[in-house]
Amino acid sequence: MxxxxxxxxxxxxxxxxxxxxxxxxxxxxxxxxxVDDRQRQISPGSEIRSILDDEVMLLSYRSASLTLTAQRARPGDRFALQVSHADGRPAEQCLVSPDLAGLLPGFSTLVAGQEIEAARLSSEFPLRLGSLEIRDRIDNEPMPPMNFFTTAERTAVALVGDGYSVEVATSGKAFDKLAGGCETLAR
The missing domain is CATH 1.20.5 (Single alpha-helices involved in coiled-coils or other helix-helix interfaces)
Known part of the structure; x- marks a missing residue:
């Protein structure tokens, strides 16, 4: 052969x-x-999610009162924003700045603070702010949505992810600004 x-x-x-x-x-x-069913350990100060602001192509926020989608075609472009309200108000559409009215840095890079035990989460962070999904132009498979909760006084925000829950530096006011839709973001 x-x-x-x-x-x-x-x-x-x-x-x-x-x-x-x-x-x-x-x-x-x-x-x-x-995957181990036990809660994952995340050290304070470690980055949970970090995407360059210009590379964020889609940000989707869902709460009990609205669904907000900010999307752009090219890195660094302005975002086209669409907001649908659960209470039946007409949908909103507008163009927003490339940094999403200053909110993008606080959502594209999330740094872990104090870890929150699952038993304490519902008592210390009883209010659900909503879920956030961020996609960059490289992601082929989307990351699971991140769920955010806040304290009754709205002084701290917790991120609940895949087997972990931690405080994050993102403020409740940032979520209020998202909930304001075009009125607060397109200024």
């Missing part, structure tokens, strides 16, 4: 074996690594 043909045949056999092994492993694990 020709040595070149043997070499290509061996490479093809290794490729097919790797392809089959990957398929079997994917089916066995359903494409996911096992």
């Amino acid at each position: 020709n040595p070149t043909l043997k070499r290509y045949g061996a490479c093809g056999l290794v490729f097919v074996a790797g392809l089959l092994a990957g398929t079997v492993l994917d089916q066995l694990g359903n494409g996911r690594w096992p």
